[in-house]
Amino acid sequence: MRESALQRHDRLLTLVRERGTARVADLADQLGVSPVTVRRDVESLAGRGLLDRAHGSVSWPRAERPADREGPVIGLLAPSATYYFAEVIRGAHEAAARAGARLVLRISDYRPSQDRSRTEGLLDSGAQGLLIAPTWRGPEDQAEHGAWLAALPVPCVLLERQAAPGTALSGLDRVCSDHGHGVLLALRHLVEQGHRAPLLVARGDSPTALAVRAGYELALGALGLRRPHPVIDSVPADRDPAGFERAVRALQAAVASGEATAALIHNDVDAIQMVQRLGELGVRVPQDLAVVAYDDEVAALADTPLTAVAPPKREVGRQATRLLVERLAESLAAEQGETAETGQALAPGARRHVELLPRLRVRASCGAPASKTV
Template sequence: MRESAAERHDRLLELVRRHGTARVSDLAGLLGVSPVTARRDVEVLAGKGLLDRVHGSVSWPAAQPAGRQEPPDALVLGLLAPSATYYFAEVIRGAHEAAARAGARLILRISDYRPEEDHARVEGLLAAGAQGLLVAPGWRRPQDPAEHGQWIAGLPVPAVLLERQPGPGTPADALDRVCSDHRHGVLLAVRHLVGLGHGAPVLVARADSPTALSVRAGYAAALGALGLSAPRGAIDSVPAELDPEGFEAAVGALREAVTAGATAALVHNDVDAIQIVQRLAELGVRVPEDLAVVAYDDEVAALADTPLTAVAPPKREVGRHAAELLVERLNEGFGEAARRHLTLLPRLRVRASCGAPSGVRPTEVGVPGPGRGGAPHTLA
């Protein structure tokens, strides 16, 4: 199976983290890619603040701003993430910024969406001195929390879950957590499309991550809340580079839905949405003239030929609030303080793929009004 860019980025980050500093030419050899590809990967990761780049070499970024030294007794926060690219790059950045503001050091380990390795990665963070943990397990399937998440509730240090919701009543459900409200994000998208005169959109979505599963659940909830019926069953989406036949089947199913009268689609995620729109154009289906499209994630949606309207989960804010909560727990003591479940609301960024006039600046739907400042709402 061909390695994706995200998987290669994670390997590159792990190599730099392990060595501290490395030449880009050496990284190319270790990764088995051309120097041009290695330089391009480094530029992407440095642009996201995940690496420091100087004169042909890269290094792991300091946890503190330049010129600022960590005190000997600085808090050490450990972060387990399933990836350091795409969605989780912004989560990590938010946590890193909050840790730096608090005078804490953030150390990172990547599970590469292998939930069976999560526990060992966390043990590595604890061995490296982590006094508290930010944990985003690499769950992909509905059964993963039960099969690979029992250890989380028994951690010996304070822990905050990131973008993960264990089953109700499970021990891990009693931990602090900070999540995006993906159901709300889907509702924003569906309500926007209906407000433009479309019927219920076709859902094109993956089923290989907690976000994907939440988007699917949110779609059913949104249709129920708005009194709508799905025009057809959800179309299973797959990465084009990993499963070309599956990708073509998804595009074909969506084209058939358009032929049958569908005029709108919600696609998770951005990369899939861009590639699907490109392929539809080759088959004679135009966006937005024949099909209005909303993507979910808003990582690269704005860069499509026809900029895609997209739901934008508050990824950076998730990382920031989680790190701030963990620092608060460490400063106050583990004790019996009431645990918190913070849910942050996504926004809808409206662009041309839904028929916005050319030259009009993108707008946001779901932006908090004056005086509310984007604060999360707290769930019981």
């Protein structure tokens, strides 16, 4: 199957990250595409702050620090540098630069077994504090690959991850999107448009997908709705074409039977591809099916722009970085023996679990007036 733009962007970022600086012509050869395509990709990624451009070349961005002081080194472990986490990284980069810190990035490529070694690499490179988004696809990954996080020798803040209650990891600082709130916004909006209980189409392979599924059940209860149909399990079309087609056919059948007039689909890419395939099968959006996507990365670019839940990804990166910088300042104060007015050593602040609220961006796919944000 043809490589998507998102996949190509991921490969491009990986090449630049490994080299530091690369010529556009060399990247075109490595990626097997035209220089025009690479220039277009570079323009898009640079516009989001993920790359720095120069004439004929591109480089990995560096956080600028005030020249008169040496700031802390912050390590960031993310499962990817594209799609959802691109904005999280961008927000962290901005906050680090404002704090006079240097941000160092490592990518786990969605392999939970790589999280620990990548984090150790950040520590070896001088990271004094860590922002970590572990590759936990479910509770089993957290149990198998997460215990080491509690023993890290430096301050750590979890990004877009919630540790299981009662575990050692539940005491770590964390900054997350409240996906349950995002799902509630989507369902309430669709119901207010006159639809019955919306159907959920979702993956089950990421913490966000699991949070969306859990939030769906809670939102139905909060709105006094009964689930109209079992959740339809979605899979990436490029990895499992047959499984993707089964999900599309299940959604088509729910529309044909009258069980569903509206659906929430996680994520944007799946939603765009499903709407395209449904159109081929005679299901029109929004006339036959109102659609809300979840993530709002590329939803606005669909043929019929998709209403979407937009988690505050960039703000998650910013808030987590600010919290980590505060923890580093507390550690430095403790090391230097600074005291409060009582003469006692300064104690670290209370641990924080911060949840930021998503917004709903209304576009044409739900049949409501566009250009509205809830």
